[in-house]
Amino acid sequence: MSARPDAGVSRDLLYHLKRIRRVELEIARRYPEGAMRCPVHLSVGQEAVAAAVAVTLRREDLAVSGHRAHAHYLGKGGDLTAMIAEIYGKATGCSGGKGGSMHLIDEAAGFMGSTAIVGGTIPVGVGLALGMKQTGTDQISCIFLGDGAIEAGVFYESLNFAVLKRLPVLFVCENNLYSVYTPLAKRQPAGRCIADVAAAIGARTASGDGNDVEQVWSLMTDAVAALRAGSGPWFLELATYRWLEHCGPFYDNDIGYRSEAEFRAWQARDPVACHQARLIERGVIDAAMVARLDADIDGEVAQAFAAAEAAPFPEPGAAFTDLYAGP
Amino acid sequence: MSARPDAGVSRDLLYHLKRIRRVELEIARRYPEGAMRCPVHLSVGQEAVAAAVAVTLRREDLAVSGHRAHAHYLGKGGDLTAMIAEIYGKATGCSGGKGGSMHLIDEAAGFMGSTAIVGGTIPVGVGLALGMKQTGTDQISCIFLGDGAIEAGVFYESLNFAVLKRLPVLFVCENNLYSVYTPLAKRQPAGRCIADVAAAIGARTASGDGNDVEQVWSLMTDAVAALRAGSGPWFLELATYRWLEHCGPFYDNDIGYRSEAEFRAWQARDPVACHQARLIERGVIDAAMVARLDADIDGEVAQAFAAAEAAPFPEPGAAFTDLYAGP
Amino acid sequence: MAQLTFAAAINDALRIALTIDPRVICYGLGTDDPKGVFGTTAGLQAQFGAERVFDMPTAENAMTGIGVGAALYGLRPVLTHQRLDFALLSLDQIVNNAAKWHFMFGGRRAVPLTIRMIMGRGWGQGPTHSQNLQAWFAHIPGLKVVMPATAGDAKGLLLSAIFDDNPVIFLEHRWLHNLKGEVAEGDVRVPLGRAQRLRRGDAITIVAMSTMTAEALHAVDFLADHGVAADLIDLRSIRPLDWDMIAASVKRTGRLLVLDTGSLTGSVAGEIVAGIAERGWNDLQAAPRRLAVPDFPEATSPALTRTYHVRAEQIVDAVAAMLQRPIDSAPLAARRTHPHDVPGAWFTGPF
Amino acid sequence: MAQLTFAAAINDALRIALTIDPRVICYGLGTDDPKGVFGTTAGLQAQFGAERVFDMPTAENAMTGIGVGAALYGLRPVLTHQRLDFALLSLDQIVNNAAKWHFMFGGRRAVPLTIRMIMGRGWGQGPTHSQNLQAWFAHIPGLKVVMPATAGDAKGLLLSAIFDDNPVIFLEHRWLHNLKGEVAEGDVRVPLGRAQRLRRGDAITIVAMSTMTAEALHAVDFLADHGVAADLIDLRSIRPLDWDMIAASVKRTGRLLVLDTGSLTGSVAGEIVAGIAERGWNDLQAAPRRLAVPDFPEATSPALTRTYHVRAEQIVDAVAAMLQRPIDSAPLAARRTHPHDVPGAWFTGPF
């Protein structure tokens, strides 16, 4: 296993953690205004995985994701302003307003698309890797998926093919214990470990604490190195927890599908706060640097929202464009 | 593991082996006449699995299968004459001529249906088991499937649910190394064992020589006992080999997808001949008994074909009935 | 008769079905969660137990085949998809197994499986949470397809679907869930295959389903105020289709306008226009017409859905054009007070 | 121009595509096996290597999504299904991803994926090896759909499909594989979205596709011998549809008969009849008509398929009825020498 990240990387990780958190909280804060008129699945509490991606994958690597993709998009280097504009349904949105929160894309950053059908982009990510292999690049295709997507047959079919062809695919599974309001126990056999299933299908696997960004970084760094060396598919299972409701801006521990105690236990292991505390302890950052970082991020996020809100809506006629490519 | 079957059971096994072989060879012999006008996937060489089912499952247990289902239908106790008539497209066929070789049913025997979409009946078998669990019977649902069906996502989804709910499902996988003309190596990762994948998903598993009917019997007897005791799903992987072409009556080792040598090696382990030789050696049967058995089976098969050929075709109007059940 | 919402009516139907027949089971993602599939399954697990009412893995294809198997065993499963779009994963089981089983096994056994599919719209549901594919299901021999427009029909059709011996696709529009209507108490069924005339008139026949019926009611009442009496037929069942009622109406009115919640090309509306053009040719006095969703997916931005769906005023405009009578539909449009991308003030997203 | 079979023409198109563009890949069950998908992929792996031409696991859904991903990467994948019926497992990827990607991401990237689906008939193909679901694909915004009827079009449309930037469903009828026709050499393309007039006449417009075009040719030539000159339009593309050619023809003939290889209810034929009834109302002089497969699956027994498919003599009968001219079609039926459940003597089963 790779050693701890150096000071520079660990500071970058903190930046990405904080930035993703800030963006998601700002969406949550403003969502009730009713101007973001599309479903939003926020990643508050799950930032570590995306933050680790931000410093381990290269820009030319490609990634796909699902419904809960804001963090992944940002982690892969997607344009913040274009994402916020997309959620506001603006013409300047990354998908021109056609896709919304559930359909993000930033090809310049290698973020090839996120979609709203659970499991739907898994084979797409494998297909991207097939393209890489055909053309002999050393890119990696990163597929973000949840513990729910594991239940979809397409996951199994896709992984089988990826292993068969030794494709450069990194499966990054955020196991946050729930699919909507349904705990794992109602969906998957008790005691069965997701990574073990992936291993039996043929992937190399590693599991870890998805709230510890340095641990995630370490697992991911090793997997990426192996992938570039031609190892074939890797599957990382990262344990984490979503703080807010499945879809929308509110806390919902009161509605009965999970306990406040469980939530608090996870909140105590806040990936952002823990990493920040660790870096302060290590002397890698100090309070002033944190304040500066926060201020920078606040500024960037405020600007993105301001730009999104100021941006024009698409012309009504744009609803009837882009159906087919080409002449 | 259960001991060797007693003399009576081992004789029954021989009967079923020979009967299935005889039926399949007769279909092959007469197919070129052009009167059986539907695709037929024959099980010559793979009789042991179905023969073992014949003596281990009860009539009230249920079974489903796929495209290569003749042996399974017969093993589960399906009506021979109705099957041959179905293949001839006759009104007396088990599906009234609507289904043909790929769509067999004999509910009286607990054979609930075979269909032509690879993997298509796997969830159906699990659903039957769900019904059993709801109603609290001690029935078992037996799902016949091939090594190709393992690749279908629905296998994985179905097994996950069966394990989750601890359903009484017996997966019987005949691994005959090929899916049509495609060897395993082009479809599944090298060195990966199918039963191990099933085990990782959560089934109890056992693997064995699918050409050795007593070994199959033994594995199946244990699995069935465990299932009736509430073990939850079992998955048996049984190695075997198809002698004839994937679909149709001919040998096709000449066309290049497999070697004559491979075929001969498997033929040397003919499940019928080997079991017969063993029983003679053990003194459980003698040549005269074999001759009698053969003659009985010949007679039964001849009669089934004669009845099928003599049977009327369905009225043309029957093409336009049975779409909906009920008034 | 009680006043119930459409969602409560579905809940009522499920409760009655589960009560009167121990073979009924009810499952699907979220069936037993705190939201209870928009309230439609609320309380059912508490009342009937986790063996009969349960959640499932995200495995739409297998869970449909499992429903087929359970139905073959003798149960009457009701499977719910929170969006029709997710059910695209299960079409093999629906079409190759459920729809064909009775036929391809010579009538030996039927598949009494009901599949509820909820169809979204507005509030950024976007391309993959808003499809209305009734035309697909209606094209498949062996399936029955229903699309209730009122709370009473939601209950009555669902009960009929559950107790029908065949696979029934129950297409339930999210925008109707909060709509209130008279709902008869007890096991009251609405027969499959029969449409209902909601307004009577001789000027034109308007055929609609689901949310289009709601829009058409506004339009027809507005037209009536302007001296145009339209026959409004709510299909209720898409397959079997009540050709008799439509044909009889067209015989009387000579004019046909068909509304559809799906994309125009290949729509159910097209089938109806074609069928009447063939068999009602002599009755038609003018070109028939369809109003449906344009041949594009629904985009996410509210700015892009303003003109996407057929609204009452467009129906008025179409009728006016077909009858060559100038009627100003603007006052009708002006009556709507809530934003165009929600069914009413009650809907605050996200789904 | 060479005389090639339809299957050889497809093989030729694939070979040309693989030759002229290194981005083209070709995969599907059996692609490299000794039968080479009825000969259509024969020799391709030997020529272009196993990286570009390969077999696959029986995993239709993932393999379609993998095609989408490969297309997004910049490849031009051609995926083949030996039967359309198997592709029902992959509709989520086709409809929710391939068809919508370009639209839902605001035109950022297209999916140049071609999916060949072979449709069976006769010789006991039965309910699950014989479906013709062009109406489904044609209903989905974002897909293109083609159905060649001749060897030349098979080649030219496949080349156009592969080099089109959008997902194209290429529907290929098994009964046409042995049909010979003139096939131009080299990279000659037939444009998507344009129909072709195969016979010219003023008495009636007949619109057909795939095997129905073959039947219609027999019928139209027979009708010509009986003094009835029909306009025969072979659609070639189902979406986009060449409305202009159909409408112009109906304007001339005043009569419309549409043939379809799919089930009647919800058929493409219905869409065409509806579309012409709407926009060509003033041109139509009589009720339009459809001939299609009945609303049942295809049964297996040869005794049950004798009257299932539309044959030339029924087309003649329909035209005669529409024109109110008695024509005896029996001689036409009598010309057929091979059994009704095979396309010709060349077909000896099983698939």
Ligand SMILES: Cc1ncc(C[n+]2csc(CCOP(=O)(O)OP(=O)(O)O)c2C)c(N)n1
């Ligand atoms: C095929 C399909 N089925 C159901 C849904 C509804 N759905 C949306 S998100 C979700 C939960 C998925 O859980 P998981 O993969 O663990 O992701 P998480 O939400 O926990 O991040 C479900 C079931 C869907 N979008 N697609």
Ligand SMILES: Cc1ncc(C[n+]2csc(CCOP(=O)(O)OP(=O)(O)O)c2C)c(N)n1
């Ligand atoms: C979904 C689907 N894909 C492809 C096919 C074509 N097909 C028919 S049988 C078969 C082989 C299946 O192999 P296996 O499960 O090993 O069974 P075997 O033929 O060896 O008994 C295939 C691919 C099909 N019928 N259904």
Ligand SMILES: [Mg+2]
């Ligand atoms: Mg989760």
Ligand SMILES: [Mg+2]
């Ligand atoms: Mg096999």
